[in-house]
Every structure is written in structure tokens, then in C-alpha cells.
Amino acid sequence: MIILGINAYHGDSSACIIKDGRLIAAVEEERFRRIKHWAGFPTEAIKYCLKEANVRIEDIDYIAVNRCPNAHLLRKALFAIGGLSLRLIIDRLKNAGKVQSLKKIMASEFGVNEKDIRAEIFNIEHHIAHLASAFFVSPFKNSALVSVDGFGDFVGAMWGIGEDKKIKVMDRVFFPHSLGLFYLAFTQYLGFPKYGDEYKVMGLAAYGRPTEMERMRKIVKLNSDGKFELNLDYFVHHREGASMTWEGGEPVLGPVYSKYLEDEFGPARKRGEPITKHHENIASSMQAMYEEAFFNLLNYVYEQTKIPVLCLAGGCAMNSVANGKIFDRTPFKEVYIQPAAGDAGGALGAAYYLWNHILDKERNFVMNQPYWGPSFSDSDIEQLLNQSLEQLNNCSIVQVSNDDELCKKTAHYIAEGKVVGWFQGRMEWGPRALGNRSIVVDPRRAEMKDVLNARIKRREPFRPFAPSILLEKVGEYFEKDYPDPFMIKVYPIKEEKRNIIPAVTHIDGTGRLQTVSKEENPLYWQLIKEFENITGVPVILNTSFNENEPIVCTPQEALDCFLRTKMDILVLGHYIIQRK
Numbered sequence: 205m206i207i208l209g210i211n212a213y214h215g216d217s218s219a220c221i222i223k224d225g226r227l228i229a230a231v232e233e234e235r236f237r238r239i240k241h242w243a244g245f246p247t248e249a250i251k252y253c254l255k256e257a258n259v260r261i262e263d264i265d266y267i268a269v270n271r272c273p274n275a276h277l278l279r280k281a282l283f284a285i286g287g288l289s290l291r292l293i294i295d296r297l298k299n300a301g302k303v304q305s306l307k308k309i310m311a312s313e314f315g316v317n318e319k320d321i322r323a324e325i326f327n328i329e330h331h332i333a334h335l336a337s338a339f340f341v342s343p344f345k346n347s348a349l350v351s352v353d354g355f356g357d358f359v360g361a362m363w364g365i366g367e368d369k370k371i372k373v374m375d376r377v378f379f380p381h382s383l384g385l386f387y388l389a390f391t392q393y394l395g396f397p398k399y400g401d402e403y404k405v406m407g408l409a410a411y412g413r414p415t416e417m418e419r420m421r422k423i424v425k426l427n428s429d430g431k432f433e434l435n436l437d438y439f440v441h442h443r444e445g446a447s448m449t450w451e452g453g454e455p456v457l458g459p460v461y462s463k464y465l466e467d468e469f470g471p472a473r474k475r476g477e478p479i480t481k482h483h484e485n486i487a488s489s490m491q492a493m494y495e496e497a498f499f500n501l502l503n504y505v506y507e508q509t510k511i512p513v514l515c516l517a518g519g520c521a522m523n524s525v526a527n528g529k530i531f532d533r534t535p536f537k538e539v540y541i542q543p544a545a546g547d548a549g550g551a552l553g554a555a556y557y558l559w560n561h562i563l564d565k566e567r568n569f570v571m572n573q574p575y576w577g578p579s580f581s582d583s584d585i586e587q588l589l590n591q592s593l594e595q596l597n598n599c600s601i602v603q604v605s606n607d608d609e610l611c612k613k614t615a616h617y618i619a620e621g622k623v624v625g626w627f628q629g630r631m632e633w634g635p636r637a638l639g640n641r642s643i644v645v646d647p648r649r650a651e652m653k654d655v656l657n658a659r660i661k662r663r664e665p666f667r668p669f670a671p672s673i674l675l676e677k678v679g680e681y682f683e684k685d686y687p688d689p690f691m692i693k694v695y696p697i698k699e700e701k702r703n704i705i706p707a708v709t710h711i712d713g714t715g716r717l718q719t720v721s722k723e724e725n726p727l728y729w730q731l732i733k734e735f736e737n738i739t740g741v742p743v744i745l746n747t748s749f750n751e752n753e754p755i756v757c758t759p760q761e762a763l764d765c766f767l768r769t770k771m772d773i774l775v776l777g778h779y780i781i782q783r784k
Contacts, residue, residue: 330356337553430504577631
């Protein structure tokens with residue numbers, strides 16, 4: 205049985221495919237279109253999934269979509285009567301119409317007759333798909349489930365229980381209340397208007413102090429039932445809606461905060477203006493307010509379920525700072541978050557909710573590694589290099605015969621202070637580079653952060669870089685000894701280790717770690733092990749292989765990025781390209 209899962213006409217458009225319950229491929233459309241957070245129909249992602257599964261669109265048995273336009277129709281109607289703008293209603297209806305006419309769209313995109321697409325289409329409510337995306341690919345048979353994000357199908361948060369093949373929804377927080385919307389409003393207010401910029405403010409928060417909590421608590425009210433309410437005076441989404449474009453290309457969101465927020469905190473920072481201590485304190489206070497609301501919800505869910513295991517999803521599940529505090533601020537003992545916890549992961553959740561919950565099939569898959577995208581052979585790379593010899597006339601190209609030599613040579617380059625592009629195996633699923641499409645450097649050198657920004661990344665100076673560490677050495681360097689292969693939790697680095705790995709130690713003494721196991725990524729593990737053999741440090745700095753673009757997908761994109769930046773070394777499969 206073949207199920208295609210898709211997230212369409214929404215940010216981070218994506219697709220996945222499962223055969224008899226086992227995941228074959230999963231990928232975001234942005235990696236093919238080369239536009240961050242690409243929104244629209246995931247044609248290229250679907251093509252890749254079909255190719256990886258060796259099937260045609262006509263062979264698909266079921267299509268699962270992480271949107272259900274018919275969900276909560278009465279609530280939507282009542283809210284619309286209460287004053288939601290006519291323009292916003294029309295926009296939502298148009299978007300819903302596309303989701304409901306997928307067969308026609310797919311037939312057009314794939315050049316087949318609509319009647320030849322025999323798959324039955326299932327629309328799965330947005331947050332249920334989020335819950336399923338974490339639980340049904342987790343190692344847990346029973347779990348508390350929580351999804352928190354902006355909005356999806358008129359809901360801002362949902363929680364429940366996962367029991368083997370079933371999900372039981374316990375409650376929801378409905379529109380217009382949303383922690384994701386709260387975080388978005390302050391992200392925009394602080395001068396970061398692009399879709400997905402929230403992670404920047406999370407990094408900025410470490411530079412400030414939560415001096416504005418009294419004001420923040422006027423904006424977000426916490427209830428004893430775990431829920432939260434926004435003071436809607438500070439927002440416009442419930443009256444005017446937030447202008448959004450989901451037609452294709454990068455999604456664009458209009459301002460969601462009202463003039464009351466500026467009256468309370470002062471004029472909004474314009475993009476490019478200096479960041480002041482006032483802005484840092486607002487970022488810190490906003491992060492602290494989010495955490496108060498988040499842990500209020502998680503602790504309530506624990507009290508209701510008494511299950512010490514948590515599966516977390518939704519865009520807010522990418523808040524790695526809050527995630528790293530779950531064990532300290534809640535009774536939960538185990539946490540699972542899959543690597544594409546945001547809207548891209550809805551494709552995965554829709555497919556598995558259909559397979560497990562609706563079709564009642566046995567669970568037979570655990571996502572314990574993130575490598576579900578395209579891969580390329582050494583012969584593919586050799587062909588590319590032969591075609592690019594003119595561009596590479598100032599570079600040396602060496603083919604390495606085996607993995608041992610490859611890792612030893614690369615580890616020496618890293619230890620010498622070189623900036624290395626590392627392109628191996630299948631591309632990662634989710635927004636993080638996790639050792640297959642990475643730029644790797646020496647974390648012992650404090651200057652590497654500035655070197656990376658000057659030569660390649662051009663990021664804001666307050667944004668940290670992340671450490672990849674051998675799984676078996678986590679307890680030596682971090683205060684928490686809990687695996688995180690998906691780089692989705694921030695933990696304090698032990699004080700005595702901070703001056704050893706300064707390039708990956710944030711201003712508050714923390715690091716967003718990726719644990720690397722020999723079983724799940726033997727080549728990347730071996731690279732870090734060889735670096736440890738040279739330096740005594742089982743950690744390397746890992747940042748995404750890109751330059752203000754989606755993470756590279758193909759060898760051609762990796763080569764292009766290498767040539768237009770000041771990267772020192774490019775390791776493409778078993779080929780090492782070095783500037784002379």
C-alpha cells in the first residue's frame with residue numbers, strides 16, 4: 205500500500221511517501237525551487253518521492269493532506285459574523301478550494317488524466333496531523349501529545365493522548381488565540397519581517413533580560429486549564445486578518461500587531477536599524493512569556509494524562525530554547541520531536557494518521573534519523589566535476605578511495621582552521637543541516653563565528669552556531685545527557701568546557717546540540733571521531749550548507765555555493781576540492 209502525504213498551499217510546502225507503513229522519502233519543496241519556505245503545490249517534492257519509491261502517480265493508493273477545510277465550520281461562521289474581514293474570508297475560501305481540488309491539480313502537474321489518479325484523498329485536520337507526525341514515528345507506544353503553532357484549521361494549539369495506533373484529542377485552543385501568533389507579532393515588531401524569522405529573535409533573547417514581564421502578562425493570559433488567551437487589543441489578525449501569499453514562491457505575512465503594541469513598548473524597530481538593549485530585553489521577555497505559557501500547558505497536560513512521555517509538534521516545537529528546559533520545568537522524562545516539526549512535517553503526520561489511525565494498520569516504523577532526501581553517487585559527482593573543470597582551474601581535485609582516509613583528511617583540514625563544505629548521502633528532512641549538507645569548522649577557535657559570517661553566512665552577529673557531538677560524549681560537555689539527533693534542544697554547556705568550544709557556546713553558556721551516533725550516521729560520526737583523535741575534542745561546529753538560500757540539495761548547488769563564497773574545502777562524496 206502506497207500513501208502520499210502532502211503539505212500544499214502553505215509555507216514549507218512538502219511531500220512524503222510511505223510503502224506499507226515504512227517511510228521511503230520526505231522532502232520540502234524549497235530544496236528544489238531554491239526559495240526559502242516555498243509555498244504552493246509541492247510538485248517537485250512529489251516527483252522526487254515517486255522516483256525514490258519507484259512508482260507513478262497512478263500507482264498511489266491514498267493521498268493524505270494536512271488540511272481539512274471543513275473542520276470547525278460553525279466556529280468559523282460565527283467568528284466571521286462577528287466581524288472578520290470579507291477579504292480574509294474570500295482568501296481563505298480560495299485557498300481551501302485548492303486543497304479540495306487536488307486531483308485536478310495533480311493531473312495537470314503530472315500530465316495525466318484526472319480519472320487515472322485512482323488514489324482516495326483524505327483531509328486530516330492540521331493539528332491532528334502535527335500530533336501524528338510526532339507520535340506515529342516515535343519509539344513510544346503511549347504518549348502525551350502536544351501541538352503548538354500559529355494557526356491551522358482555525359486552531360492554535362491541540363493536545364491529547366497517543367495509544368498505539370490511535371490518537372485521542374483532549375482539547376484545543378481556537379482562533380484567535382495562538383502562541384505562534386504572539387511570537388510572530390514580536391518578531392515583526394523587532395524588525396524581522398520575513399516568514400520564519402522567529403528563530404532569530406530566539407537567539408537575540410539570550411542577550412537581554414526579561415525586564416518587561418509585567419507588560420507581557422497583560423498580553424498573554426494563562427488559565428488553570430492549560431489554555432492561554434491573547435489580549436486582542438495588541439493584534440489585528442482577528443479583525444483584519446494577516447495578509448498572506450500562498451500562491452507559490454516565498455510566503456509573505458503582513459503585520460499582525462496593532463498600534464497598542466507600539467504604544468506599550470515604543471516604536472517598532474525598522475529592518476536594518478541598530479538593535480538596542482531595549483530590543484534585547486523585549487526579545488528576552490517575549491521568550492520568557494512564551495515559556496510561561498508553554499510550560500503552563502505542558503504541566504496541565506501531564507496532570508491530565510500522568511504519562512511521563514511527551515511527543516511535541518507544531519512550529520513552536522522548533523523553539524529549541526524552551527525544548528531544552530522541558531525536563532527541568534515539567535515532570536516529563538522522555539521527549540520526542542521529529543526533525544520537521546513545523547508545517548512541512550504535516551505531510552508526514554497526515555500520511556501516518558491515515559495509515560495508523562484511520563486504516564488501523566500496525567506501527568512498524570520509527571524515525572531515528574533525518575536522512576530522507578535525495579542522494580547522489582560518486583559517478584554523478586565525477587561527471588559534474590569533469591563538466592566544471594574550467595570553473596575549477598584554480599582548485600585541486602583529489603579522489604579519496606575509502607571513508608577512513610576521507611574522514612582523516614577532512615578532520616585535519618578542520619583542525620587547521622579551514623572552512624569545509626561537507627556533502628554526503630541523503631539530504632536531511634527538516635530545516636536543520638545534520639551532517640550530510642553541512643559546513644563544518646573547528647569549534648575551539650572563537651574567531652570561527654566571525655569567519656563564517658564574513659566569508660559565507662552573513663548572519664546577524666547575535667545568532668549562535670551549533671555543535672555536533674559524539675553521542676557517547678554528551679555528558680562530558682553538556683549539563684543534560686539526553687540524545688538529540690535532530691538539533692532541536694538547547695542545553696547548558698558545562699562551565700569548564702565553554703572555553704574549549706567557544707565558537708559553539710552562546711552568550712548565555714548554552715549550545716543547540718546535535719548528538720551523532722555511529723549507528724545512524726557512521727560517516728559523520730567517524731569525521732567527528734577523527735577530529736577528536738587529533739584535538740581531544742569530540743565536537744565540531746556544524747552549520748547549514750547554504751548562503752542565504754535553502755540548504756543545498758544537489759552536488760551542483762554545493763559546487764556553486766563553494767565557488768561564490770570563500771569556503772576553503774569542498775568534500776563532495778569521495779572527492780576533495782581545495783582552492784590552490
